[in-house]
Amino acid sequence: MKKIYFAAPLFNEMELKRNEEYTDILEKWGYEVYLPQREAGLSAQILKDEKNDKLETNRRIFNTDLNGIKNCDILIFFLDGRVPDEGACVELGIAYALGKKCIGYKTDDRNLDFTGDDNLFIEGCMDFKVMHNLDELKKELEQA
Secondary structure (H helix, E strand, C coil), X not given: CCEEEEECCCCCHHHHHHHHHHHHHHHHCCCEEXXXXXXXXXXXXXXXXXXXXXXXXXXXXXXXHXXXXXXXXXXXXXXXXXXXXXXXXXXXXXXXXXXCEEEEECCCCCCCCCCCCCCHHHHHHCXXXXXXXXXXXXXXXXHC
């Protein structure tokens, strides 16, 4: 069973819910999914408990997610939003440097770049291909 790391923003109710919904779909397709919000937790929630040290919490989350990237076969980079999520960009770069298959997924048709494309370094990590719907994503995963 191939392991997928799901790199996406996770900072509001809508993003968290969407991430869970896509994870459910991927798991139904037969993949094991590392979902950072589920596996490592959310720093804002963890830090609400005054007993938690911010630096230690951040280190733990970083190292847990880093191991998730190291242990995955495929990274899916969710590109929706006004700009790509900074943390997901770093996760993408790490996965690419480790030789992981990186797949872009974008349903949002907003673009900041006048050419209509995303940043060439982000797209380059994904072999200049971005999937735009679940059918395309499923087909790309089957070929990975």
